[in-house]
Amino acid sequence: MNRKIALVSNTGWSLYNFRRNLMIALQGKGYDVIAVSPADEYTGKLPVRHIPVVVSRKGINPLGELRLKEALQEIYRQENVDYVLHFTTKPNIWGTLAAASLSKKKKIGVINNIAGLGIVFAKKGPVRFILENLYRFSQGKADRIFFQNPDDWDMFKAARLVPAEKTALLPGSGVDIELFPYTALPGAKDRLVFIMSARLLKEKGVCQYVAAARSIRKDYPLITFQLLGKPDPGNRTSVTQDEIDHWVKDGTVEWIPWSDNVPELLGKADCVVLPSYYREGTPRSLLEGMAMGRPLITADSPGCRETVVEGVNGYLVEPKSIESLEKALRSFISLESEEREKMSRESRKLAEERFDEKIVISRYLNTLDLLEEDVVK
Secondary structure (H helix, E strand, C coil), X not given: CCCEEEEECCCHHHHHHHHHHHHHHHHHCCCEEEEEECCCCCHHHCCCEEEECCCXXXXXXXXXXXXXXXXXXXXXXXXXCCEEEEECHHHHHHHHHHHHHCCCCCCCEEEEEECCCCHHHHCCCHHHHHHHHHHHHHHHHCCEEEECCHHHHHHHHHCCCCCHHHEEECCCCCECCXXXXXXXXXXXXXXXXXXXXXXXXXXXXXXHHHHHHHHHHHHCCCCEEEEECCCCCCCCCECCHHHHHHHHHCCCCEEECCCCXXXXXXXXXXXXXXXXXXXXXXXXXXXXXXXXXXXXXXXXXCCCHHHCCECCCEEEECCCCHHHHHHHHHHHHHCCHHHHHHHHXXXXXXXXXHCEHHHHHHHHHHXXXXXXXXXHC
C-alpha cells in the first residue's frame, strides 16, 4: 500500500500514551506513519518517525495560529501525506485547514478526533464564540469527525458546528486492557486506598476530593486518599504547590507527583475517584482503573458519566458538590468486601465490552478503508 499517514497532536505525550498502538496497527496495515507534535520527553519513544512542530496550548493568537497552519501545510506537502489524523483542538482546526489548502494539487483525507472540550465550553464567552465559529468553518472540510462522548457529539450537531453526516462516536481513546490487566482488590476494609489521577486543575474536582477526604479521615484515619499528578503553574486554575504541601502536611492526602508505573499504583488501590466538572473526552484515569477492575466514583458530567453504571461498577456524584462526593465515598466504604469485589468485576467487564482500545483502532482502520475505496472510485 505504502500510503502515508500523519498523526498530529499538541503533545508527544498524548501520541505516545493514547495512540502508540494505533500507530503500530497502521504500520501493520502497510501505511507509512509519521507523528507530528511539539517535541517532548515522549517523542523519542514513539514507534514512528517524529516531526516537531510548535503548538501553543494556550489562547488564540492569530499570528501563532497562522504560523501553525502554515507549518502543518508545509509538513503535509513535503511529506506527501495521503491522510492526516488530528487530535486536540488546534490540530483539528488548523490541520484541517492546512490539508484543505493543498486539495487543488492532491486530496488529503482528514479524520479528526474531538475529545474533551475543557473549561472553555462550560459557559458562553468570547473565546467559546471564536472556537465555535472556527469549528464550523473548518470541520466541513474533514472526511470524518469522531467524538469521545455523546454530550459533545449532540452539542456540536445541535449547534451545527459539524456536518452531522460526517460524525461518529468513539468510546474515548480506549484502553489497553492487556497493559492494564484485571487485578484483585487489596481487600483490607479498614485500610482502603482511594486514588485520584489527573492534571491538578480545580475544575478536575481536586478541591472537592481533598475536602471530602479531610472529613472522612476524621472517622476513618487508616483510609488513604492518594493524589497523582503535578500542578501546572502556567494555568490559572491549577492548584498551587503550597496548597498541595499543606494537604500533605495535615495528613489529608498522599501526593504522588509522577509515576512511570501506573498499573502498580492502581493495583494497590481500591477505588478510582475523579469528581471532574471539566468537559472531558473520556478520562484516561477512569478507563485505566476500570480495566484493572477498580470501582469508580466520578462526576455526572460529560465524558465521565459514560464510565459508570450507577451502583453496578461505581457511583456518580453531583459536579462541584463536596457533600455528594463524600456521600458516595462513605457508601463505598460501607460496602462488604463481596460487594466491592462484584463492582470490581463489573468494571473490568465494562472495559472489555465497551472501552477496549482495539474497538477504537478498528474504527479508524475501517474508516481508512472506506476513504481508500472512495479514492479508487
